[in-house]
Amino acid sequence: MIVAVVRENFPGEQRVALVPGSVPNLTKAGAIVLIEKGAGAAAGFPDQQYADKGAEFVESRQEAFEKADVIFQVRSFGTNPEAGKADLDYMNPGQIVIGMADPLGNLAAIQEVASRQAKLFALEMIPRITRAQSMDVLSSQATIAGYRAALLAAIHLPKMYPMLMTAAGTLSPARVFVIGAGVAGLQAIATAKRLGAVVTAYDVRPEAKEQIESLGAKCAQLQLDAEGAQDKGGYAKDLGEEFYTKQRDFMGEICSESDVVITTAAIPGRKSPLLVTTYGIRRMPPGSVAIDLAAERGGNIEASEPDQTVQLDGITILGPTNLASEIPNHASQMFSHNITKFLLNMVKEKQLHLNMDDDIIAGTIATNEGDVVNSRLREMMELP
Amino acid sequence: MIVAVVRENFPGEQRVALVPGSVPNLTKAGAIVLIEKGAGAAAGFPDQQYADKGAEFVESRQEAFEKADVIFQVRSFGTNPEAGKADLDYMNPGQIVIGMADPLGNLAAIQEVASRQAKLFALEMIPRITRAQSMDVLSSQATIAGYRAALLAAIHLPKMYPMLMTAAGTLSPARVFVIGAGVAGLQAIATAKRLGAVVTAYDVRPEAKEQIESLGAKCAQLQLDAEGAQDKGGYAKDLGEEFYTKQRDFMGEICSESDVVITTAAIPGRKSPLLVTTYGIRRMPPGSVAIDLAAERGGNIEASEPDQTVQLDGITILGPTNLASEIPNHASQMFSHNITKFLLNMVKEKQLHLNMDDDIIAGTIATNEGDVVNSRLREMMELP
Numbered sequence: 001m002i003v004a005v006v007r008e009n010f011p012g013e014q015r016v017a018l019v020p021g022s023v024p025n026l027t028k029a030g031a032i033v034l035i036e037k038g039a040g041a042a043a044g045f046p047d048q049q050y051a052d053k054g055a056e057f058v059e060s061r062q063e064a065f066e067k068a069d070v071i072f073q074v075r076s077f078g079t080n081p082e083a084g085k086a087d088l089d090y091m092n093p094g095q096i097v098i099g100m101a102d103p104l105g106n107l108a109a110i111q112e113v114a115s116r117q118a119k120l121f122a123l124e125m126i127p128r129i130t131r132a133q134s135m136d137v138l139s140s141q142a143t144i145a146g147y148r149a150a151l152l153a154a155i156h157l158p159k160m161y162p163m164l165m166t167a168a169g170t171l172s173p174a175r176v177f178v179i180g181a182g183v184a185g186l187q188a189i190a191t192a193k194r195l196g197a198v199v200t201a202y203d204v205r206p207e208a209k210e211q212i213e214s215l216g217a218k219c220a221q222l223q224l225d226a227e228g229a230q231d232k233g234g235y236a237k238d239l240g241e242e243f244y245t246k247q248r249d250f251m252g253e254i255c256s257e258s259d260v261v262i263t264t265a266a267i268p269g270r271k272s273p274l275l276v277t278t279y280g281i282r283r284m285p286p287g288s289v290a291i292d293l294a295a296e297r298g299g300n301i302e303a304s305e306p307d308q309t310v311q312l313d314g315i316t317i318l319g320p321t322n323l324a325s326e327i328p329n330h331a332s333q334m335f336s337h338n339i340t341k342f343l344l345n346m347v348k349e350k351q352l353h354l355n356m357d358d359d360i361i362a363g364t365i366a367t368n369e370g371d372v373v374n375s376r377l378r379e380m381m382e383l384p
Numbered sequence: 385m386i387v388a389v390v391r392e393n394f395p396g397e398q399r400v401a402l403v404p405g406s407v408p409n410l411t412k413a414g415a416i417v418l419i420e421k422g423a424g425a426a427a428g429f430p431d432q433q434y435a436d437k438g439a440e441f442v443e444s445r446q447e448a449f450e451k452a453d454v455i456f457q458v459r460s461f462g463t464n465p466e467a468g469k470a471d472l473d474y475m476n477p478g479q480i481v482i483g484m485a486d487p488l489g490n491l492a493a494i495q496e497v498a499s500r501q502a503k504l505f506a507l508e509m510i511p512r513i514t515r516a517q518s519m520d521v522l523s524s525q526a527t528i529a530g531y532r533a534a535l536l537a538a539i540h541l542p543k544m545y546p547m548l549m550t551a552a553g554t555l556s557p558a559r560v561f562v563i564g565a566g567v568a569g570l571q572a573i574a575t576a577k578r579l580g581a582v583v584t585a586y587d588v589r590p591e592a593k594e595q596i597e598s599l600g601a602k603c604a605q606l607q608l609d610a611e612g613a614q615d616k617g618g619y620a621k622d623l624g625e626e627f628y629t630k631q632r633d634f635m636g637e638i639c640s641e642s643d644v645v646i647t648t649a650a651i652p653g654r655k656s657p658l659l660v661t662t663y664g665i666r667r668m669p670p671g672s673v674a675i676d677l678a679a680e681r682g683g684n685i686e687a688s689e690p691d692q693t694v695q696l697d698g699i700t701i702l703g704p705t706n707l708a709s710e711i712p713n714h715a716s717q718m719f720s721h722n723i724t725k726f727l728l729n730m731v732k733e734k735q736l737h738l739n740m741d742d743d744i745i746a747g748t749i750a751t752n753e754g755d756v757v758n759s760r761l762r763e764m765m766e767l768p
Binding site: 014043044045046133134136139140143144147151152154155157158159160162164166167168169171191194195196285286287314327328329330333334335337338 | 398427428429430517518520523524527528531535536538539541542543544546548550551552553555575578579580669670671698711712713714717718719721722
């Protein structure tokens with residue numbers, strides 16, 4: 001079993017799918033690990049560290065695909081549609097490709113991979129079951145994104161986060177409002193609290209209250225909140241326009257008393273709900289900062305633009321779409337842990353063994369033998 | 385008594401010398417407060433807020449100087465040599481100018497102000513006595529700079545500060561090394577600790593150990609450390625080249641085990657001591673970050689350049705020279721508190737009263753009746 005790690009070539013992507021520390025876990029399981037030269041450099045892992053852990057090297061991406069049974073990448077073609085297109089030509093029939101693939105957002109890409117006869121495992125589809133927690137890349141990368149969002153807001157804010165009582169008077173703490181208390185939201189709350197901000201958080205799922213409060217934040221509750229706002233996978237689900245209108249008014253109220261708003265309400269594969277209107281943003285104090293972690297798919301904040309800095313009446317609105325990559329060392333460590341655990345779950349006695357009765361394997365495989373095989377994807381594509 | 389606040393015109397300067405909340409403190413003491421229109425805008429204080437607190441407005445800088453008995457500015461001519469030069473023509477004989485003036489670094493500017501017959505109070509010279517603590521702009525602005533330095537390092541670091549134990553493995557905390565435990569250093573330590581980093585700090589003054597440890601950081605001690613490394617004003621003083629060579633070797637040792645180094649060792653009016661050599665920086669792990677808060681006067685880090693980002697073998701070196709201005713709202717609040725207390729100390733029964741027996745007034749006044757009058761400055765200028 002040969003596992004190859006290619007250098008990421010999505011613009012600005014600094015992560016690497018495997019870090020040196022994970023190499024021995026694979027070699028012990030019988031794998032030969034090939035690293036495309038320089039693959040870890042941007043994340044702070046020079047080739048020498050991989051060599052020290054027993055990896056070998058290939059000179060090019062093409063050579064990696066030629067030699068490997070399994071390709072590891074952070075962003076496979078679906079999440080890297082331009083530079084990643086060349087990968088289609090390199091894929092071999094039966095080759096296993098493991099990475100993020102945006103299967104629910106980019107079905108066309110999945111079909112193209114299927115036509116290459118590769119077996120694509122889309123890590124976004126890892127089921128949210130206990131046994132798969134250690135493989136959950138969405139959670140691990142959202143942890144980084146939430147931390148980074150709280151820091152970015154602090155860097156753009158003309159105030160400090162903590163309350164300070166000094167000889168030069170008392171400074172009030174910054175008021176941070178986090179919308180969406182999933183993994184990213186909870187980490188943003190925790191980070192803002194650590195820095196001394198006063199934090200309020202909102203989530204459509206009433207179950208989130210306890211988690212929000214356990215971090216020392218205040219939980220804002222809209223009386224309307226529907227039961228059953230969470231799907232069986234644990235993600236927030238879509239609730240209809242009337243509900244969202246009332247929700248937006250409520251969000252605007254809290255924005256008017258906040259120095260920072262961080263929105264994290266993304267629904268996998270769908271357009272993100274609009275939660276904060278431009279009217280709501282304008283109600284914030286001068287110099288406030290808004291960060292929209294859902295900007296990639298429409299955004300939770302009306303005025304946000306993907307990867308742009310928007311200034312609106314002195315309020316700064318950011319829509320970063322790849323925050324995890326901005327902390328590439330730790331993000332790669334976590335991704336590497338996830339993808340290694342995922343592969344090892346498919347290895348029995350040093351051989352690959354794709355047991356389709358395993359929920360994790362069956363839930364994550366997107367393409368096999370020329371077809372899109374995932375039941376959820378086939379449903380979306382209206383295939384039988 | 386008319387007090388006028390001018391809009392700062394040093395490039396990138398966003399602070400304002402007086403915030404709306406301080407206006408009533410001055411009017412109650414008999415002052416009329418004039419604000420140059422837009423003076424507080426960049427710091428998040430629109431004109432309306434000043435009007436609400438009882439301030440009046442002038443249209444131009446020139447009008448401010450024409451009408452005022454007292455000018456408030458963050459950066460007077462000495463710290464704003466290009467754009468501030470025009471102020472010389474506006475100054476009236478006997479006019480009081482209060483602001484930062486870099487008196488020990490820019491003596492020529494002080495002489496020019498003297499020749500205009502103005503009374504310049506250089507806030508950097510406020511004595512470090514208990515009664516003057518509330519007026520100490522160096523301390524208040526260093527508080528902001530230290531906080532900001534710790535955040536900037538976090539934003540540039542490819543790792544997170546806190547230790548995280550997650551389903552995706554355990555991430556080690558970042559190791560932050562702070563050199564110089566004055567106000568800025570202590571605030572950098574406190575901020576890095578809040579965010580979860582493991583912090584080591586060093587100060588040449590053995591007295592600093594207790595303060596460093598009280599913040600939960602480890603104190604690195606060089607056995608050589610001299611007694612009497614602190615002058616009678618509480619600042620670190622110059623100790624000679626042999627001592628510094630040994631100190632640099634020791635700093636390099638600690639750098640080799642640090643992800644972040646923040647240096648804060650500035651000596652007022654002097655070239656800063658070189659503490660971290662390029663060899664020391666190269667010993668840091670890939671992706672490390674070094675921030676030199678003394679870059680304006682030569683720098684503590686050999687490779688730093690004022691207000692530049694230097695990349696050296698994948699290590700990022702920043703030399704920001706005006707960090708307080710990057711958190712202008714809170715920095716201005718503190719500055720405003722300081723300068724207001726300073727002026728009120730010179731007001732008796734609603735009249736200005738320059739009592740030269742007052743240590744604060746005598747220690748801070750730089751020019752009067754055409755002369756440089758400060759004894760420390762006269763000594764530096766070799767005047768009798």
